[in-house]
Structure formats: C-alpha cells, structure tokens
Amino acid sequence: MPIQSYPLSQLSAFSSLLLDYLEEKPNLKNLYQNSPSITGFKNQLVDKKSFPASHRKVLVEVLQDQYQGVEKAPSIEKLLDDNTFTVTTGHQLNLMTGPLYVIYKIVSTINLAKQLKAAYPAYNFIPIYWMATEDHDWDEINHVHLNQSTFQWNTQQQGAVGRFNLDGIGDFLSSLPFSLPIFQQAYTQNKTLSEAVRCYMHELFGKEGLICLDADDARLKSLFLPIMEADLLDHVHEPLVEKQNQQLNDLGYKTQINARGINLFYLVDGIRERIEKQSDLFKVLNQSIQFNTEELKNELHVHPERFSPNVVLRPIYQECILPNLAYLGGPAEVAYWLQLKGIFDQHQIPYPIVLPRNFALLLPALEQKRIDKLGIQIPDLFLSEASLIRKYVLENTIYSLDFNQEIEAVNPILDQMVLKAKQVDPTLEGSIMAERQRWINGLDRMAKKLKRAEERNHETAIRQIQQVKARLFPHGNWQERYDNLLDYYLEKPSLIQDLLDSFDPLNFELYVIPIKPSNA
Numbered sequence: 001m002p003i004q005s006y007p008l009s010q011l012s013a014f015s016s017l018l019l020d021y022l023e024e025k026p027n028l029k030n031l032y033q034n035s036p037s038i039t040g041f042k043n044q045l046v047d048k049k050s051f052p053a054s055h056r057k058v059l060v061e062v063l064q065d066q067y068q069g070v071e072k073a074p075s076i077e078k079l080l081d082d083n084t085f086t087v088t089t090g091h092q093l094n095l096m097t098g099p100l101y102v103i104y105k106i107v108s109t110i111n112l113a114k115q116l117k118a119a120y121p122a123y124n125f126i127p128i129y130w131m132a133t134e135d136h137d138w139d140e141i142n143h144v145h146l147n148q149s150t151f152q153w154n155t156q157q158q159g160a161v162g163r164f165n166l167d168g169i170g171d172f173l174s175s176l177p178f179s180l181p182i183f184q185q186a187y188t189q190n191k192t193l194s195e196a197v198r199c200y201m202h203e204l205f206g207k208e209g210l211i212c213l214d215a216d217d218a219r220l221k222s223l224f225l226p227i228m229e230a231d232l233l234d235h236v237h238e239p240l241v242e243k244q245n246q247q248l249n250d251l252g253y254k255t256q257i258n259a260r261g262i263n264l265f266y267l268v269d270g271i272r273e274r275i276e277k278q279s280d281l282f283k284v285l286n287q288s289i290q291f292n293t294e295e296l297k298n299e300l301h302v303h304p305e306r307f308s309p310n311v312v313l314r315p316i317y318q319e320c321i322l323p324n325l326a327y328l329g330g331p332a333e334v335a336y337w338l339q340l341k342g343i344f345d346q347h348q349i350p351y352p353i354v355l356p357r358n359f360a361l362l363l364p365a366l367e368q369k370r371i372d373k374l375g376i377q378i379p380d381l382f383l384s385e386a387s388l389i390r391k392y393v394l395e396n397t398i399y400s401l402d403f404n405q406e407i408e409a410v411n412p413i414l415d416q417m418v419l420k421a422k423q424v425d426p427t428l429e430g431s432i433m434a435e436r437q438r439w440i441n442g443l444d445r446m447a448k449k450l451k452r453a454e455e456r457n458h459e460t461a462i463r464q465i466q467q468v469k470a471r472l473f474p475h476g477n478w479q480e481r482y483d484n485l486l487d488y489y490l491e492k493p494s495l496i497q498d499l500l501d502s503f504d505p506l507n508f509e510l511y512v513i514p515i516k517p518s519n520a
Contacts (some may be wrong), residue, residue, distance in 0.1 A: 003502050005509035008359070010379045013478075017253040018331050018356065021338065022508050027251055031244065031338045033351040038119050038506055040353055044325045045123065047350040048085060051323040055223055056080050059321055062217050070202060074126075074211050079323065083123050086211075087112045088318060089328045089357060090130030092137070093161055093197045095144045095153060095172075096183055097204075101330065101357070101480040103499070106201070108357040109328050110208045112505040116325070125325075126211055129201060130318060133162020133194045133216045134265075134308045136272040146484055147177050148474060159270040160308070162194035162216055178490060204496065213322075216267075220321045221304035227316060227347055228264060228307050229300060232275070232282070233293065235261045237312060240342035248339065256336035259312045267308040274310075315340055319349050326353040328505060358503040360511040361479060362488055362495075367471050368514060370464050378512055385469045389462050396458065488515055 008014050008022070021028055024035055033047065034040040060079050067073040078084045089105040097103060106129055113125040135141075138161055143152040153172035157164045169187050173179065186199035198212040215221075221228075230236050241259035248255050265272045266284040274285045283290045291299060300307060309317045315337060318324060327337065337354040344351040361378070363371075371378075375396075380388055418432045474482045489495050492515055502511055 003498075003514070004378070004512045005507065006378055006512070007509050008356075011382045011510060012379075013382045014331055015254070015335065017248070017335050017338070021334065022356070028338070031247070031341055032354060033341070033344075034353050036353055036355050036506075038115065041116060041120065041325060044350070044353050045085065045120065048323060048325055049082070050350075051082075053080075053082065055321060056082070056323060058219050058223060062219055063211060063213065066198065066212075066214055070199075072206060073202075074206060074209055076211065078124055078126065081124065082323075084126060084323065085123060086126050086128045086322050086324045087116065087326045087328070088128040088130055088322060088324050088352075090132055090318070092132045092135050092141045093193050094141045096146075096176075096179075097200070097485050098141065098144065099481050100360070100362070100483050100485060101478075103485050103496070104360055104480060104503070105328060105330075105357040106205055106210065107496070107499045107503050108355075108505040110205065110210060111358075111500065111503050112326060112328065112355070113209065115504075115506065127209060128322065128324070129205075129210055129212045131162065131194060131197055131212055131214050133214045134160045134267060134272065135162075136160055136265075144176075144484055145474075145482055146486055149177070151175050157270070159272050160216060160267060162192060162214060163269060164193040165191060166193065166196060178486060180486070180490075208500070215317065215321065216305070216308075218303070218305035221307065224309075224317050224320050225300065225304050227313070227320065228304065228309075229297070230347075231263050231313060232296060232300065232307075235277075236346060237263055237343055240346055241312060241339055244339045244342050254335075255339055256332055257311050257339060260310070263310045263312040265308040265310060267306055272308055275307075311336065312340065312343070316343050316347065316349060319344070319352060320347075324352055326355055328355045328357045331356060355505060356508060358505060358507075358511060359480065359509075360499070360503075360513055361472065362483075362513050362515050364471070364515045367468050370468050374461055374464060374468075376465070376468075378510075381468070381472060385466065388469070389465055392461065392465060393458055396461070492516070 009019055017028075021032075022036060034043045056079055060076055063076045063079070067076060079086075087109055089109040091102050091105060092098070094102055106127070109127040109129070113127040116123070116125040136159055138155075138158070141161065142154075143150050145151075151172065153169055155164065155168055166187055173184065173187055182200050182203040186196040186203070190196045190199055194214050194216070198214070201210065201212050238259040238261050241257075245255045245258070260274075262275050262277060262282075264275050266275050266287075266289065271284075271287060273287055276283055276285055281290045281292060282296045315327070318327070327333075329337070334354050334356050341351050361381075371381075374392065376388070376392070380391060383391065418429065418436060422429050472479050485495070492498075495515075498513060502513060
C-alpha cells in the first residue's frame, strides 16, 4: 500500500478554529500576520529582515557554547548572516523522544526549511528544535510507553527539567525492553537532561541541519529583559490576551490559555514558581522569597536568567532571540498562538507564521489487512469505538434497522385518536398523548433491540474493529500521542527517512504510512 493522505477536514478530530484558520476564513484575519502558505513567507521574510545583528551575535555565541564538543556540529555561524532565518518547533524534554508526534514536529520543521530554500534560494533556512528546558511539569514527561507498557524514571529533583542531572537514570535505562546505543550514550555520557536530549536529537537529525536550542541562558534572557520588565512592573500583557480571547469567544471558538497579571516564573536550581504581586510586594509562590519593586528590578537586571516565561510569553521570547519565520506545533499550540498577536504588536516584534505540524497514522500490515477486510475507511477510524461499530453494523446489515418510516406511518393514526378523544372528552387528551408517546417509545425500544441483535450477528467483525482501535488508538489515545518511535524504528529503521520523504508541512492532511518490516 502506498502512502495515502486525507484532508484534516475529513477527520472528526480537529477544532473548527484550526480548520477555519487553515482555510484563511476572513473572520480570523486580524488574529495573525501572514498566511500559512508558501506565498505568505514572501512577506514574512520582509517583516523579519529587521532582526537585530546584535541578537544574532548573542544567539550564535550561546549555540556554539551548547554544541561545544559535539561531533559534526551544525553550521551555527550561518546565523550571523542577515539572509539566514529559522523555522522552529518546540516541545518538552520527553524521555527517549517521547510520543511519536515529537518526531513529527521535528520532521515537519526540517521539511519546511527545505521547501523554503527551494522557493526562496537567495536565503538560508535553519530548522530549530526549541527544547522546553525550563518546563517544570515533570509528571508529564517522566515516562515512556514501549511495547504497550509504561516505564518511568523516578527522581526527587524539582524545578526546570533541563537542569536535572542524570546520575540516577541507570535503573530506568536498565528497565527498558529495548534501546539503541544513541540513547544509552546520550543518557550516560551527559550531565543533564537538556544535554542528553540535544545529543540524541543531533544523532537522529543533525545531518538534516537541525539545531537544538536551550534558551535557559542569561545572555538570551538579557535580550528579553525589556519585555519581562513590562510584564512584571506594568502588567501590560493580560489585557492584550483578554481582548483577543473575547474576540475568539464572540466568534464561537474556544480559547486554550489565559494570561495573568504577571506571566513569569522565578527560576533557580530546584525551583520554578510563579511570581505574584501581593500589595506592594512581589512574592514567589510556595517560597519565602519576596521583593519590593526596586529589589525586583535589580534582581531582573542582574540575574535575568532567574525569570522564566510562562506559556503566554514563551512565544514572544522565542521571536525575540531567533530570526524566526514560522512556528510549527500541534492543534492546541496553533490555537493559543492565535490568542497572542496583541503581545507581538505591543512590542513591535513580527508575529511568525503559525503552522500545524504534520499528522500521521502508522499502519502495521495486520491492521491494514483487517481494515481492508472490514471495508472501513480511514477517516472512520477517528470515530469513537461505539460510533464506528454502529456505523459498521448499519452499513452491513441486510435488513433495515431504521423505524422512522414505521413511526411516520403510525403518527397520523395516533394524531386521529387524539383528535377523537378531545371531541368525546377534552379531559382525555393528556392520557391519550401519554399513550401516544408510549407507542413511539416502544418502537424505539424495538429498534434498539434489533440493532443489538444485529450486532450479535457481527460479533467477529466487531471484535476485529475493537482490535484495530486498540492497536491504532491505544488506551483511547491517538497513536501519535501514545506510542514511541522505538516501537516502530527497531522493526523499520527507515521510518525517519520515510517521514522525511513523505511529509509536506504546507499540505494540511493526515498521512497514512504503511509499516512493513524492512526484511519483508
């Protein structure tokens, strides 16, 4: 089976906001700057041309330090050229690459850089993986699913996960059912989780030009200092996001995030806690740390690295330190980026083109065989299991299980009985109407009984549907949000190359990729 693709609009899996944005509906035009298309990048290149050379210099210095000692390091110095731009994706530091969609994000970003080079050959485009090293939600990333089992790294460390040391990771590594040398080396030959992730991502994608950036750096935070100060002292960002949220709500869309008066954490080793203004003091929640206004300003200017943006400010931090044209993320990320343009306008920083990363369904040969035998269409797999079974039974029964015609035939008779009853004794209308409803309810019960009986006639097919759903949507999750790369990579080492050959980041469709062993 060749690789097939299906428009996202055919799948019951994506929000109307995402679909309307990709269709460039007029009611959303003022929520972003340039369209998510190859022609939109022509304007984006002009908008980002003003990126400061001084910021490029700092960025290159930081990256050269972070890649020191890495063999075959990417061409970092190209970022000094004002004709060089980046396209970026970002994610948490999941163990062993985490769920499949992390790989999809990176491949989509690499392929976008290639497409832009082909379309605009006078420029250079570098794919960036923004490592969310300052994130502190350890419970979200402290495990990996392999062979349909969960393996967890237990550590008492707290704070920014990128700073976690790897001294106690040996038990986790030894518990895994399989691994690859690149992961063993990454976790055993580096000191921190950030360094380990950079190591294995470079091994997997370095030859494609991918650069991994750890933005937890005082030099980069210094570039962001004016925006952090405006947030801390003037609280300028909350009303900007609220205004955009109100517009989205008025249009009938759901919003993903809300801003706070202060959208920064206080960050030191072992601690990443929100900063909140209480009366005349700025307090670090759950800590005994507090500042008055002058002390806070001094702390910010002397130690900008101690302040960490939340989800509201992370996007503009990215655009402040990168000559970036686009951000590629999941559906929820695209949605919350559409809440943030007011912040970019406030600070006169170009808003990037926001794109959904590519989506894929890896289809093992056995599941393909079952799907073909059942005659199920790929988009139907995204229905709930119960809905898919009902649809299958209705489409494959030789009898009609729909009682609408019978109900329509009975209705006139029941209506006539009600009319006669009213003529004889108006007080009987209520009881006759109740009897009429009991008739209709009885027909409905009969229809449900027939459907259940027909489902029993399709027990084998239903069991196969359940097996397909369990394999492709483990524990009710999308495959790409649960399964790990290694579940497929060991059997099919060409998988990453297949993704690189298949994904088109400007083609907003689901890719169905057959998985057959390399020796098949």
